[in-house]
Amino acid sequence: xxxxxxxxxxxxxxxxxxGATIPLLQDLQAIEGYxxxxxxxxxxxxxxxxxxxxxxxxxxxSMFRLKPQGRHIIxxxxxxxxxxxxxETIFHAVQxxxxxxxxxxxxxxxxxxxxxxxxxxxxxxxxxxMIDEDTHGALTPDSxxxxxxxxx
Numbered sequence: 001x002x003x004x005x006x007x008x009x010x011x012x013x014x015x016x017x018x019g020a021t022i023p024l025l026q027d028l029q030a031i032e033g034y035x036x037x038x039x040x041x042x043x044x045x046x047x048x049x050x051x052x053x054x055x056x057x058x059x060x061x062s063m064f065r066l067k068p069q070g071r072h073i074i075x076x077x078x079x080x081x082x083x084x085x086x087x088e089t090i091f092h093a094v095q096x097x098x099x100x101x102x103x104x105x106x107x108x109x110x111x112x113x114x115x116x117x118x119x120x121x122x123x124x125x126x127x128x129x130m131i132d133e134d135t136h137g138a139l140t141p142d143s144x145x146x147x148x149x150x151x152x
Contacts, residue, residue, distance in 0.1 A: 001038060001039065010027045010031070010043075011046045011047050014027075021057050024049070025040075025058055025064060026063070029064060029065065034066060035065065040055070040058070062115075068106065069106065070111050071110065072132055073131070074112055074115065074130070075117045076091045078091070078118065079117075082119075082120075082126040086127050086140075087127045089141050090127045090129060090139045122135055127139045
């Protein structure tokens, strides 16, 4: 197992502490970029937190990833302002440009991960997406491809 010493230190930090599942998983994910099945099983065995509880938390909260993320994270806002301004067409334009189907969120080359978020807090720029920390607003389906091409 990669990063075993770091993982053991994290487990030791939270062992025996009630309500430690979320911070434990956050710290594990910070080391490996996502929650690997084998790491979660090891953490469960060592901490006494049931694996079912860990998976329950990891699948409930959108901040947790159970598979690797792309180098660039694309967040498409589907909040109310973005929704009424065409967020769905923007989402589909991103999917199409990245050649992702409805069951995929990360490109085969590991370059991009596409996510939907409830609100980015940029309602006056609707519809909006973020790529990493860059905000792009007043989007149209045509502008999406041009923006994504900048990240190649």
